[in-house]
Amino acid sequence: MERTLNFTAYLIYLPIVIFLTWYVAHTLFKNSKVFMQDIFNGKTDIALATNKLFETGFYLINLGFAFWVMEITHGLLDNRDMVEALSTKIGGFCVNLGLMLFLNLYLFFRGRRKAKARYTPLSATPKIEG
């Protein structure tokens, strides 16, 4: 078996995806605490617990996906091959990460809307008449 660049490609791929996942999760779930406070109507302990659970789920699903699709099936013979294969992998993973981010954001906005509808008192509506 001749020597290929696959191993180098894996060694480059892994730190990049781990860093990307960490960065996105860190940013998203640092800022999602505001949403959680709104959703649970200021109950801080349950809001933080839910935030932590969502964060763990985000890490698990994205890192699991990244590890799962790491395999490059064809042998990489030169640098050009390696860069092309790596950019396909990392680009695909970035798109996946973006989709996950927007899915989470959608869930937060939806929860916030529902919570607003639930906790707003009915007496707030006659403001239009008076």
Add this chain to the structure above:
Amino acid sequence: MNTIAYIIYLLITYLITVRVGLVFFRNGRIFILGLLKDDVTLTDAINRILLIGYYLVNLGYAALMISTWSTIHNWMELFLSITVMTGKIVMTLAVMHYINMLVIYFISKRNKTILHP
């Protein structure tokens, strides 16, 4: 070569399972507490039993997956197969986690509609 892979793989899955289990154990308590209407002793008991069940399922599943492993010839294949197998385990964990959260969500929703029609 396969033995080295199994040892590294089991070590990694063990670390991930225990760490994630502890996170769930700490943060899931408040939800059970809410569902059981603030019965602290029952909550702690159920939480501990759930943790043990979670460890059993995950570590057992991780050990079962070893039987599907192909033969390893060099270091690159070792690295690759460990990563891919760990990825599969972590994906399964994530799917189970989301199903659990959905179940909690639906149970709490049903309880609310029973209590406040």
